[in-house]
Amino acid sequence: MLSAEDRQCWSVPFAGRTVRIYCLFFHIRRKVSRRTVFFWSEPGRKLTFAGLGCAYLIESDKVSGRYQEIERRWAEIAARSIGSEGAPEYAGPHLFGGFSFDPLNPSSSDWREYPSARFVLPRIMFTHREDGVWITLNKIVSEYSETLDWQEEIDFLAACDSQDLSEEETAHADADIIYKEEISPTDWMQAVEEAAEAIRAGEMEKVVLARSIRLYAEQDYPIAAILRRLLQEQTNSYVFAFGYGSSCFAGATPERLMRSKGREFHTLSLAGSIARGATEAEDQRLGEALYHDQKNLHEHQLTVQMIVDEMRALCEQVDVPDAPILHKLKDIQHLLTPITGWAREGATLLQAVERLHPTPALGGMPQDTAMAAIRRFEKMDRGWYAAPVGWLNREQDGEFAVAIRSALIRGREAVLFAGCGIVGDSDPHSEYEETALKFRPMLSALGYLKQEIEAECCK
């Protein structure tokens, strides 16, 4: 009998039982250290991918030209790929990876495994959709290659004995946190005040400032259990994980950057936030307050405007509704405007990603001034936080999200990130509170909120 969670599409029949695919992959990664893994699940969980190993790696350390390099090299491989007959497009070769937020910002050792652009064609990929599950094996061959041998991949899968997997599936996400490190609230609010002053002085219109929290736990963080909690709690978000070497960058983001299918391009503006209410009435009151709040509407509209301008450069037609809608997540509600375009001949997904990143929901307005202000005020390396992560298929279609509500996890250490849009009349204290809300999805997945509640109860 499948549980509700199993039916939500991320479980696969494997070795005579039902296994959650993220457990399978993170289990193998633990057994065979330093394996490349990824996980990607759409909001609503209609499509889930999990991948293991690296059949082909495309990296770029370029400051400019990184999108073109990934696109060119993937197009070369994809054009010569030979797929199994009858396999649907979503079970064909897919490339997964991401870009750093700002290649001009000096990178810290935390992000050593996450360069300016890093994409992987996995050796083994699971695709899970409502209509079935596929396992795809990828291999690069040349005209001199001998016959294809899949034994190594099959051995990997067979090596997952069910007892070990049960451990992975039931592992506790609630690692005991022994130490927490973060910028002092006063220092961060001071940076917000200075940014707001710069906006009032006419230096720019908007800038997004983020902060980070570093947690140290008693034992290594169990990635599979963290993903399980994100999948359970953040149902309206993309759940993603990119594990390279000893680290894993994971999160649950509500923000699509771009999805393309043929010439149909779909993006959205997500900016403007308020808390969820404790009761339905309070929730509605807060939602209405957000919907009519001039500061949040202004922040949101700047993002809509930039996205529409960039989409017009790529598309013959762009459709945008007159007003945003409220988008409710577990801990927070946002203003959201969906934007759709019909792309001009030759326009590609990565061209769109390059044009849009970073939108004023992650960077600011104007883009260059805001990026310089982020370097000046934040004084940290965002790495892949707030940057595009996603996938491309053989036809160069695919989907990218913005990696917010995320954390970089390495062994017993996790660094979480959250930011918010600053405009001229931003109140530093409210902005600080807003970032606290945005940390909640990852704090909860890491077991920190539970620990805090327990500590409160024991006082």
Ligand SMILES: C=C(O[C@H]1C=CC=C(C(=O)O)[C@@H]1O)C(=O)O
């Ligand atoms: C930068 C973040 O959120 C962005 C996305 C939605 C709403 C936002 C806001 O209201 O400020 C932010 O622009 C983050 O979660 O770290």
